[in-house]
Structures are given as C-alpha cells and as structure tokens.
Amino acid sequence: MDNVSSSILTFDKLTKLNLSIPDYQRPYVWELKQIKMLLKDIENSKSGALLGSIILHEIKRDDKTIYEVIDGQQRLTTIKLILMVLSEYKIVMENHNGYSNYLSNVSFFHKISQDNIKNNYEYIKNYLSNEDKAKDFLEKLEKTQFIIVATTKADDAFIFFDNTNSKGKKLENYDLIKAFHLQSIKNEKMLNKWAKYYEGLFEEKCKTQPNIKTLLLKFLIPTRLWIKGSSRDNKFDKVAFNELCNEDLDGKRATNIGILSNYKYGDDFFKYLKKYEKIYKSILENNESFNPLWKPHSKVGNLNTFDGLMMCLVLCESKFKNSKEISPSLSRVVYSHRLLEDRVNCPKNAKDLVKHIYFASYASEVEKLLEKKGQKCQEEELKAKKTIKAKTHNELTAYLDNFYKNFENKIVYKHKYNDEREK
Structure with missing residues (x-):
C-alpha cells in the first residue's frame, strides 16, 4: 500500500515524533508482570533490545504532523514512566532535555489507567534505585529499537491493529469493539464523548x-x-x-x-x-x-x-x-x-x-x-x-x-x- 511506510527507529528518533494516544484507545492496563518483563528486556540487552512494532496513524493538524498511536501505547506509556523516574537524577538526564516533550500532552482520565500509572511508577522508581543504575539503564534504553508502521489512512492503521502486544496483555474483544467504532468518528467532541461513555x-x-x-x-x-x-x-x-x-x-x-x-x-x-x-x-x-x-x-x-x-x-x-x-x-x-x-x-x-x-x-x-x-x-x-x-x-x-x-x-x-x- 502506497500510504503505508515501515522503518526501524532507535529510541532517540522515536521520542522526537509528535506522538499522541487517541481517546478511543483502551486504558493503560499494564501491571507489574509486564513492567518487570520490559525492564529486564532493556537491562539484559547488550546491543539494544528490539521492543516490537508500533503502529501509527499519521495526520495533519494545524500544520503539524501528529502520529496517533494505534498499537503500542502500553509500551510507550511505560517508557514515559521510566523517563519520569530518570528525570529525578539530574546528572543522568542533563543532556537529554528533549525527552521532556515525549508524550507530554497525553492525559489519562480512566481510574484503571491512573491506578496502574501510580503503582508502576513506584515500582520503576524502586527498581532504578540509585544514580549509577539509572545512568546504565538510560544508556541501554537509548539503544533500543522499534519497528514503526505508519499510515496516512485510519482504515489501514486498524488493519494492522494487533490482537496482542509482543510482551503485553491480550486485547479483549470489548477493547477492539471500542477502537473499531471510535476510530471512524471525525468530530473530536463526539469522539471524546463516546470514549468517556464507553470507559x-x-x-x-x-x-x-x-x-x-x-x-x-x-x-x-x-x-x-x-x-x-x-x-x-x-x-x-x-x-x-x-x-x-x-x-x-x-x-x-x-x-x-x-x-x-x-x-x-x-x-x-x-x-x-x-x-x-x-x-x-x-x-x-x-x-x-x-x-x-x-x-x-x-x-x-x-x-x-x-x-x-x-x-x-x-x-x-x-x-x-x-x-x-x-x-x-x-x-x-x-x-x-x-x-x-x-x-x-x-x-x-x-x-x-x-x-x-x-x-x-x-x-x-x-x-x-x-x-x-x-x-x-x-x-x-x-x-x-x-x-x-x-x-x-x-x-x-x-x-x-x-x-x-x-x-x-x-x-x-x-x-x-x-x-x-x-x-
């Protein structure tokens, strides 16, 4: 398909994309089991872990290119939590101010998301418990890679919408039903209304x-x-x-x-x-x-x-x-x-x-x-x-x-x- 592109991006290039998680996505449901697995994958990799595929819908809004995350939001949100923990070590992050823009405009209104974010953040904070470990972990995180599939058509993005993440929780049918019906609503006000109703x-x-x-x-x-x-x-x-x-x-x-x-x-x-x-x-x-x-x-x-x-x-x-x-x-x-x-x-x-x-x-x-x-x-x-x-x-x-x-x-x-x- 001409409107579909694929590439392998390093973590540094991924964070420079203007990523957005649409309201029609399911809540942030990762729990400690998935968090531990992701942290170990990154930490145990010598040349950079391959953290699976990310499916993006490329859109233009106010002369800006925005990439809506269709599949991969659980991993990307978890990486945001990792960066928040790393930011507490100023020496570790002193040359990486650009990371502060990564998923900066994403909000989570669902209680399930809020509870999991709080619990996972505390675990990651304890896991990266000192400056030396945090510095070593950041170096390995920056070597990670992602397979990026981007398309300018929402229908094509949905075709690539995986039933499972490589290390995540299986998408339930009610998650897929919500995404299927919300992704076609063009009116942002109506989309937000029905997303909140469904959640x-x-x-x-x-x-x-x-x-x-x-x-x-x-x-x-x-x-x-x-x-x-x-x-x-x-x-x-x-x-x-x-x-x-x-x-x-x-x-x-x-x-x-x-x-x-x-x-x-x-x-x-x-x-x-x-x-x-x-x-x-x-x-x-x-x-x-x-x-x-x-x-x-x-x-x-x-x-x-x-x-x-x-x-x-x-x-x-x-x-x-x-x-x-x-x-x-x-x-x-x-x-x-x-x-x-x-x-x-x-x-x-x-x-x-x-x-x-x-x-x-x-x-x-x-x-x-x-x-x-x-x-x-x-x-x-x-x-x-x-x-x-x-x-x-x-x-x-x-x-x-x-x-x-x-x-x-x-x-x-x-x-x-x-x-x-x-x-």
Whole structure:
C-alpha cells in the first residue's frame, strides 16, 4: 500500500515524533508482570533490545504532523514512566532535555489507567534505585529499537491493529469493539464523548449499573445469537467483535430491526449501546421487590437464570414498554427451570422465550404464551415436588418456598398459580 511506510527507529528518533494516544484507545492496563518483563528486556540487552512494532496513524493538524498511536501505547506509556523516574537524577538526564516533550500532552482520565500509572511508577522508581543504575539503564534504553508502521489512512492503521502486544496483555474483544467504532468518528467532541461513555462502563458504580462485560457478553451478544437460532451458549467473547463490527456494510445501518440492528462503525453504534444500557439499568432500578429472587450469581462463568430473565425483560421493554407489568409472569416461567434443574446456570426457559418476544407483534401475544408456559411449569413442579424435597441439599427447597411466597400475590395470572400446589 502506497500510504503505508515501515522503518526501524532507535529510541532517540522515536521520542522526537509528535506522538499522541487517541481517546478511543483502551486504558493503560499494564501491571507489574509486564513492567518487570520490559525492564529486564532493556537491562539484559547488550546491543539494544528490539521492543516490537508500533503502529501509527499519521495526520495533519494545524500544520503539524501528529502520529496517533494505534498499537503500542502500553509500551510507550511505560517508557514515559521510566523517563519520569530518570528525570529525578539530574546528572543522568542533563543532556537529554528533549525527552521532556515525549508524550507530554497525553492525559489519562480512566481510574484503571491512573491506578496502574501510580503503582508502576513506584515500582520503576524502586527498581532504578540509585544514580549509577539509572545512568546504565538510560544508556541501554537509548539503544533500543522499534519497528514503526505508519499510515496516512485510519482504515489501514486498524488493519494492522494487533490482537496482542509482543510482551503485553491480550486485547479483549470489548477493547477492539471500542477502537473499531471510535476510530471512524471525525468530530473530536463526539469522539471524546463516546470514549468517556464507553470507559465509564468498565466501572462498577452500583448494583443497578451494568458494566461493559455484562452488556456485551451477558445480554447483547447472547440475545442476538439466540434470536438468530444459534446453539452457542458460552464463550460469547469469541464472537463479540464479528457480531457488532461489520466492515462489509455500506457505511450505515444495513438493518434497523431493534436489537438485531447492524452497524459498520461510528456514532450509531454507541447510541444503540446506550439505548439498551439505559433500559437494562431502569429494569433493575424499578423491580426492587423481586431482588430476593433475582440473584445475578456473578461467580458463574456461563449464562445463568438471571441473565436469561434480563434478556426477556429488556426485549419486552424495548418493544412494548411493559417490562414492569410482565416481570412477575416472566420471572415465574424463567425461574421454574432453575428450580427443577437445581442449577443457576440454567436459562433454558429464557432461551425459548427470547425468540418469541422478539418476533411478537403485540404484548398480548407474549402474555398468552406466558400463561400457557406457566401452566406447564406448574405441572412439572408438582410432579417433581417429592424429588426436590428428598434432596440432601435443602437450599433448593427453601428457595422453592420463597419463590411461591414472593409470587403468590404478584403473579399476573395468579388464578393459574393458586393453592393447588399444596394438594
């Protein structure tokens, strides 16, 4: 490609580039394991360590050439921390004032970045604990080399965007999804807005605030796949990127059909994500009375009953605005299978319902379906009642009693779930 160039730069030449880390990049996630490895690589090298490839997007801004870092920000940020430590030894750095301009305008607003910067800086400071060691380390650092791949096109830069750094942490799919959609937004204000919104989803703010992993891997991706008829019930992270990032579309939405809407890149995707995050959050906030039953079971790796229930409720709310009215009967049906199987990672009933809800034209269709399924659940529970009570682990029996107690006066079709269960 004519617009792509590659070269090997020494550390001294690299620091003279006007480098910038875009807001759409992931936080600074390197921890002590990666820091120790990088320091040893530099220290143990006699002729200069080769510290891997750096992928840059070359842009013009105010008559200046700026190189946005597409891949390599973890290493480059760590080197910035090393230089900050070395700058405390004035004799060591007396002839290297130019290094002060290296990544001078980069800011890290994410708490993950700030915590890692603080911890790593303290470790590096202890590692370079005296002037002689610092001086020797700087000499070796200056001999290091980097393979630089630079392109003037953002799309080409993204093609070179590695899934792993040579010595770093693997990029998660939610990091790649963010980068894919943000890199196409040209308006800097909008780019910053969506970058901060997305990063905010990594934080556990409260019990009713879903984080990015929950939204993608326990809601959006499985719901989309179940509607499409996929049999995949785990490892949703493996298909997340392909499901939400469509390079072959025409630049706009190819479909606009609710939760199955597809996006090539950009602003529309973040609006889509925010829409369902808002609905998910509102359902948790407005259904406090069911919290004793709605146990997220966060330690379970695969999807669980709670996740399946939330898929159904969010779909009902997005289509019919009736999640609060229908939540008792939905919970009644979804949790029945969890009771019978004695497993928390058991969303079978939810999986059967998701497709019906998505393709239903009216809320009444869903209500009739739940009434029918509720009757079937009642019959199955009555047949299994003796087996359930005979189990040595009586947690399930207590759970079943609590289940009926919570639903006795709240079930929408309560005439179908009366005291017949005691006969």
